[in-house]
Amino acid sequence: MVCADLDDLYRRATIDIDKIFKGTKPADLPVEQASKYVMVVNLKTARALGVTIPPTVLARADDVIE
Template sequence: VVGKLGLALAYVPIQAATGLDGALQAIARQNCDALIAFPDAVMLANSSRIAKFAAGAKIATVSSWGSFADNGFLLSYGPILQDGFRRLARYADRILRGVRPDELPIELPRTVELVINTRTARALGIKIPQSVLLRADRVIE
């Protein structure tokens, strides 16, 4: 799909927060149009900083946790973390009551949400179609 769209991919790994500056510099040198942040503790803790860098470099940002969009990313699409935490608590309760973990079914996220940050879109000069905004679960103005 990427090749058909005329896009190129660049993988820039970040193992720890100490590597973030170097990674952002590498992204800037590659003249990227978009950045997909894989959600983990390092990325979440630095999501506002990454969003600020991306806005200055006119790079669209995407992740799969809504809090990234809350912190300035263009959009997020993924599971609602709070739902997962609630299910985790139910699982822990059942295990503490004696149910063996291997007897519990594997659960997938039941809901996903699309969060669009229109403030970031405006700053990047991106017009989000009304049809997409209407499909969003949350729109950050």
């Protein structure tokens, strides 16, 4: 599963909140899309589904759930 890095999203949100507190109108802030993603592999679920995860994918994963 690949999902947005929540820590990065929280950091970006605090920057926008700071701008709002300093007087920027929320409508003037740009809409941003996540730029950092994390890949998590759940081996237990993969085995239950009969899916074999290649070692190269496991090596690239940010987190592997046994």
